Amino acid sequence: MRKTRTLLAVTAAATLALSACAPPGSDDEAADPDAPIKIGVIADLTGATGDVGTPYHEGMMGYIDWVNSEGGIEGREIDASADDYAYEVPTAERLYKQYVNEGAIAIQGWGTGDTEALMNKVAADELPFMSASYAEVLTDPEEAPYNFVVAPTYSDQARVALNWIAENGEGNQVAFLHHDSPFGTAPVQDARDWVQEEGLDLQVEAYPMPSGSANYVGLLSQVRAQGARYVMIQNVSSPAAQVARDIRAQNLDMQIVCLNWCADELFVDTAGAPAAEDHVLVQPFAPAGSGAEGHEVINEYLQGKDSSLEQEGLHYAQGWYTMHVMAEGMREVVSNGDELDGPALKEALETMGAIDTGGVIGAGEVEFSEDSHRGSSSTGIYQVKKGEMTVLEEGVTP
Amino acid sequence: MAAIATGVYFRSYQREMGLRHTKAQYARLAIVLAAMLIAPYVLGAYRLSILNTILIAVIGAVGLNILVGFTGQISLGQGGFLAVGAFTSGLLYMRAELPAPVSIACAVVVTAGVGALFGLPALRLKGLYLAIATLASQEIIVFVARRWDFLREETGAPLAVDRFHVGGYEIGREFFEFQWYWILLVCATLSVLAARNLFRTSLGRSFMAVRDQDIAAAAMGVDVTRAKITAFAVSSGFVGFAGALMAHYTETVTWESFTLEVSVLYLAMIIIGGLGSIAGSVYGAFFLMLLPVFLNATIGELDISWLASRLPAIENAVFGAVIIAFLLAEPRGLDRIWQRMKDYVRFWPFRY
Numbered sequence: 001m002r003k004t005r006t007l008l009a010v011t012a013a014a015t016l017a018l019s020a021c022a023p024p025g026s027d028d029e030a031a032d033p034d035a036p037i038k039i040g041v042i043a044d045l046t047g048a049t050g051d052v053g054t055p056y057h058e059g060m061m062g063y064i065d066w067v068n069s070e071g072g073i074e075g076r077e078i079d080a081s082a083d084d085y086a087y088e089v090p091t092a093e094r095l096y097k098q099y100v101n102e103g104a105i106a107i108q109g110w111g112t113g114d115t116e117a118l119m120n121k122v123a124a125d126e127l128p129f130m131s132a133s134y135a136e137v138l139t140d141p142e143e144a145p146y147n148f149v150v151a152p153t154y155s156d157q158a159r160v161a162l163n164w165i166a167e168n169g170e171g172n173q174v175a176f177l178h179h180d181s182p183f184g185t186a187p188v189q190d191a192r193d194w195v196q197e198e199g200l201d202l203q204v205e206a207y208p209m210p211s212g213s214a215n216y217v218g219l220l221s222q223v224r225a226q227g228a229r230y231v232m233i234q235n236v237s238s239p240a241a242q243v244a245r246d247i248r249a250q251n252l253d254m255q256i257v258c259l260n261w262c263a264d265e266l267f268v269d270t271a272g273a274p275a276a277e278d279h280v281l282v283q284p285f286a287p288a289g290s291g292a293e294g295h296e297v298i299n300e301y302l303q304g305k306d307s308s309l310e311q312e313g314l315h316y317a318q319g320w321y322t323m324h325v326m327a328e329g330m331r332e333v334v335s336n337g338d339e340l341d342g343p344a345l346k347e348a349l350e351t352m353g354a355i356d357t358g359g360v361i362g363a364g365e366v367e368f369s370e371d372s373h374r375g376s377s378s379t380g381i382y383q384v385k386k387g388e389m390t391v392l393e394e395g396v397t398p
Numbered sequence: 399m400a401a402i403a404t405g406v407y408f409r410s411y412q413r414e415m416g417l418r419h420t421k422a423q424y425a426r427l428a429i430v431l432a433a434m435l436i437a438p439y440v441l442g443a444y445r446l447s448i449l450n451t452i453l454i455a456v457i458g459a460v461g462l463n464i465l466v467g468f469t470g471q472i473s474l475g476q477g478g479f480l481a482v483g484a485f486t487s488g489l490l491y492m493r494a495e496l497p498a499p500v501s502i503a504c505a506v507v508v509t510a511g512v513g514a515l516f517g518l519p520a521l522r523l524k525g526l527y528l529a530i531a532t533l534a535s536q537e538i539i540v541f542v543a544r545r546w547d548f549l550r551e552e553t554g555a556p557l558a559v560d561r562f563h564v565g566g567y568e569i570g571r572e573f574f575e576f577q578w579y580w581i582l583l584v585c586a587t588l589s590v591l592a593a594r595n596l597f598r599t600s601l602g603r604s605f606m607a608v609r610d611q612d613i614a615a616a617a618m619g620v621d622v623t624r625a626k627i628t629a630f631a632v633s634s635g636f637v638g639f640a641g642a643l644m645a646h647y648t649e650t651v652t653w654e655s656f657t658l659e660v661s662v663l664y665l666a667m668i669i670i671g672g673l674g675s676i677a678g679s680v681y682g683a684f685f686l687m688l689l690p691v692f693l694n695a696t697i698g699e700l701d702i703s704w705l706a707s708r709l710p711a712i713e714n715a716v717f718g719a720v721i722i723a724f725l726l727a728e729p730r731g732l733d734r735i736w737q738r739m740k741d742y743v744r745f746w747p748f749r750y
Contacts, residue, residue, distance in 0.1 A: 046710050083694070086710035089654040094451070094690070101444030113654045116556050120649055124571065137553040144555075180544070181654070186554065 036072075036079035037330060037340060040099025041108045042131075047087030048211065049183075049236045052261055052315050053110055056132055057082070059298075059312070059319025060108060066301045067327055074334040078327065085110070089117050100125055105341050106326060109133070112183035115147065122146045126342040128349065130326055132318070134260065135186040139374040146342070148349060150325050150366050150375040151284045151318075152397075154183075154234060155190035157259045159398035160379055161232055161282045162191060165257065166200045171229025173203050177219065177243065178234040180208035187234060187259070194398070209235055209243075216243050217250065224252060232257045241270035248275040255279060263382065265313045265389070273387030280392070284379035285321070286360045287314045287389045294321065294358020321357045325366050325375065328355045363395040417594065438579045446575040452687045453582040454643050457589045459667045459679040461636025464593060466665070467673035468602070469629035470609030471520050475532040476664040478516075478539030479634045481656035483509045483641025485549055488559045488651045498564050498646060505642035506635045512539075513634020520626045536661055543653035556652035559645050578647055585643060589636060594676045596632070605629050609674075666717060670724050672731030681732040689716065 041060060044053035061082060068077045081099055085091040092114035099107060107122060109115045109131030115138060122129040123146050130148045131138075136155040138147040152160075158176075165174060176191060178184035188206045195202050205226050207219055220243070223231060231247070231254050233240045240262030247254050256279040258267060263281030265288070286292035288309040298309050298320055309316060332348040333340045350373075354365040362376035378397045382389040408414040418424055438446055458480060465473050487505035490496045496504070516535035523531050543549055550556060562569045562578075569577045596602040604625045607615035616622050645651045663686060671682020690713050697705050697712070705712070728735050741750075 046708065084709050088657075088659065088710070089652060090660070091690075091710070093648065093655075094448075097444055097447045098694075101442065101447075113652065117648075117650045117652050117654065119555060120558050124649075135554070137551075137555045140553070143551075143553055182554075182556070182652070189554070 034076060036077040038099075038102055038104045039078060039080050039106045039108065039326075040095070040102070040104040041080050041082035042085050042092050042095050042110055042114060043082055044087045044110045045084040047085070048181075049087055049111060049261070051238050051266060052236050052264065053087075053132075055313050055315040056110075056319035056322075059316035060323045061319075062298070062301060062316065063320040063323040063327070066297070073327060073330045076334065076340075078330075080108075085114065087111055087113070089113050093117065093121075096121065100127070106130075106330075106345055108323065108326065111181075112186055113181055116182055119144045119147060126346070128326070128329070128342055128345045130322055132322065133183065133186075135182070136190060137186075139372060141371065141373055144373070146346060148325075148368060148373045148375065150322050151260070151361055152377045152379045153374065154187035154259060155194075156377050156398050157282050157284065157379055158187040158191040158232065158234070159194045160381065160396050161257045161259060161280075162194055162200060162202060162204075163198075163398060164280070164282075164381055164393075164396075165230050165232075166198075166202055169202075169229075171227075172201050173226055173228040174205070174230045174232055175223040175226055175228035176204055176206045176232045176234070177209050177216075177223075178206060179236070179239075180211060183261075184208065184234050191232075204232075209239055213239075213242075216246050219243075220246055220250060220252065220254075223254070228254060230255055230257055232259065233262050234259050235262055237262045237264055237266035238270055241267050241276070244271035244275045244279060257282060260284060264315060266315075268384055268387055268389070273384075276384045276387065279384050281382040281384065281389060282379055283314065283382055283389075284362050284376065285314050285318045286380065287382065288312075288317070289388065290359075290380075290391070292359035294360040294364075297358075317360050321360045324357065325349075325355050328352070434583060438576050443575045446579055448687070448691055450575060450578050450582050450647065452684055453579075453586040454640050454647065455664075455667065455683040455687050456586045456680050457643065458637050458640035458664055459671065459683040460589055460593045460676060461633045461640065462664050463668045463671075463673065463676065463679040464596070464605070464636065465629055465633035467668055467675065467678075468597060468609060469605040469626065469633075471517070471626060471629060472525065472529040473532040473633075474529050474658070474661045474665070475513075475516060475535040475539070476637060477656040477658060477660035478536040479509055479513055479637040480641035480644065480660065481539055481543050481653060482512050482634075483638030484645035484651045484656070485543060485557070485641075486638070487642030488557050488645040489549070491646070492557070492559060498562055502639065502642040502646070506638045509638020509641065510631040510635035513637070514627050514631040517627055517630025517634075520630065521623055533658075536658060540653050540656060540658075543656070549651075549653075556650050559649045559651060561649065562646045582643065582647070585639070589639065590676060590680060593636070593679075597676075601625075601628065606674075663717075666721055668731075669721060670731055672733030675731065675733040677736075678731050678733030681736070685732060686717075689713070689720070 043057035044050050045057060064078045064080050072078065081102055083095050085095055096118055106128045109129055112133035112135050115131040115133040126146065128146050128148060130150060134149050134151050134153045136153045138144045139149050139153060176188060178188060192204055195204055207222060233243060233256055240258055244256055258281045260283060263283035268276040295309055295317060298317055302308050329345050329349040330340060332352045333344045338344050349368050350370050354367040356365055362378035366375035368375055378395045380394045381392040381396055383392050406419045418427060437449065462476050465471050483505045486508045487501045490501035490504050491498055519531040520528055551558060604620045607618065607620050608622055608625045612622050667682035667686045668679055670685055672678025693713055693716060694709065697709060724731060
């Protein structure tokens with residue numbers, strides 16, 4: 001009796017073991033010249049930065065949909081696996097392995113945390129990696145050979161903002177409010193150094209913004225004690241808008257200078273036009289109303305979906321053109337008749353020269369080289385007037 | 399346990415001391431061993447990478463179970479202790495250039511020390527109060543990891559850890575997961591065996607006495623202070639081991655991998671696996687590490703976009719639902735369910 005049971009147990013276990021050994025993902029798919037181009041997309045739809053992560057991701061998927069309907073990359077479709085990682089680094093690491101296993105040749109990431117955590121991995125796996133993180137360290141090919149940064153870095157944006165404050169300044173006290181994460185702290189030290197190097201007459205104090213706060217009144221009282229006239233914010237739109245509302249509610253004489261991720265329509269809409277009035281936005285990506293040439297194709301595509309860039313917001317265009325830069329790199333490789341893989345894509349991006357973005361990113365062109373993966377360093381400065389983003393300066397470099 | 403052992407007689411003290419007594423137990427051991435040996439040859443690199451993360455989680459879960467399940471001291475500081483292990487080993491390996499095994503061993507010792515330190519409140523606090531105190535340790539450790547520039551590269555990037563190498567042996571690129579599997583398998587097996595045997599010693603028994611009734615334990619002559627602090631140290635030692643392996647395996651150490659969510663995840667592992675059961679920690683680690691992968695694959699298969707875009711929320715909801723279901727149906731977790739299944743087969747056709 002006992003033997004039978006043992007035998008049964010062995011059989012059951014063996015079956016289980018055998019059923020588990022489905023054939024591992026075949027890697028040789030990519031060798032087929034007409035096969036779809038596999039990429040992986042790590043997105044934040046529901047996490048801490050989901051408010052801006054969602055339109056960015058939709059823009060990216062929109063571009064892929066559009067380029068595939070236009071005949072793909074020289075006849076090859078882009079096949080993107082996209083997953084939400086909710087701004088959790090361990091999840092991003094798991095998803096990354098999954099994409100590598102699926103044979104992805106490039107990865108589109110999202111946040112600074114996951115991008116920096118995967119930096120060494122993508123270098124080892126030779127997979128070009130673009131993300132919506134514009135941390136300075138990612139632009140140095142010696143440190144991060146496979147990371148490409150399409151927009152001016154957070155540090156460059158902070159430098160531009162500090163220059164603007166120094167020029168137009170009505171006060172020299174600057175409070176730098178930032179998200180308490182690698183994303184938020186990325187430009188803080190560079191901003192301080194910039195003030196030193198340039199000899200700007202500014203006093204910069206950094207304040208981490210507590211996450212999950214209902215309001216920032218406590219933080220603002222610290223800022224007021226510093227005597228700050230300017231509040232630079234490196235965070236996403238919703239918390240920045242809360243700061244704007246608190247400033248208005250408290251009747252403080254402070255002007256917000258938002259960097260990239262809170263410098264958008266969402267900030268204006270969430271804060272409400274009166275609270276957002278006169279605040280300054282440093283935004284490398286052209287907003288919907290700017291009439292940038294590169295917006296036409298997006299609007300055409302979105303018309304078919306009963307939407308418009310006006311509704312989707314500028315982060316949609318940001319995702320769209322980040323994907324565009326990567327796709328142009330792929331096109332370069334395929335049209336040269338080379339086999340499309342990670343190293344080939346890296347080389348193409350480094351050597352193909354400027355990629356046109358129709359005036360959407362910075363001054364309009366993104367260019368990488370072997371010594372620098374800083375795609376662009378110019379940005380626009382906008383000011384909120386009656387709930388609209390109006391141009392103060394365009395194509396500003398630090 | 400008792401039911402299965404019915405009719406088993408020992409003819410020597412040595413036999414009685416054995417971990418396994420029946421043929422069925424040896425047969426199951428053989429199956430598990432065979433599966434572990436075959437796994438790396440039949441699983442692809444991706445599945446093997448999941449298995450590797452599970453093996454690390456097993457060590458961490460065993461460590462937490464020693465503290466929570468066996469000694470009854472609730473801890474929400476798991477993520478912090480993992481971070482201590484990971485950063486210590488990473489720094490010693492990269493900056494002090496110690497060999498990997500030495501740096502890992504140091505990480506175990508350092509984490510044990512930090513654990514004992516943060517375990518001090520346990521002398522006065524119990525239950526929920528202790529949970530909040532350990533939550534403080536989690537927050538303090540992660541705060542330090544966040545702000546201390548020494549724990550990052552000079553460029554501001556997270557601490558990078560070079561490919562694992564010992565002497566002339568280095569993990570290759572091509573067989574990365576395969577080679578790591580063997581290292582992690584050995585580490586996990588040793589950890590499980592060590593923990594299993596710990597509770598056959600007087601130290602381990604004193605942990606359990608403290609859990610069941612600390613006053614009674616003190617009356618019996620157990621030094622409650624010593625038992626509690628030692629439990630924190632031993633548990634954190636295991637957790638530090640897991641953290642150190644994690645640092646070498648993922649090759650990047652960032653505080654973002656050690657948040658409160660991680661602490662809660664590990665607690666969920668041991669609750670689902672079975673509090674106060676070493677085997678349960680293993681089952682729980684497997685279960686909870688495979689759950690997101692399984693959900694991801696299933697929802698990906700279904701191809702419903704509105705579901706796929708809410709995956710992390712669904713994962714959290716399923717986590718919660720699973721924990722509630724377990725607490726209602728079988729508070730002693732997967733381990734107890736497995737026991738009952740064995741009993742059922744054994745006694746069939748009788749109820750008991």
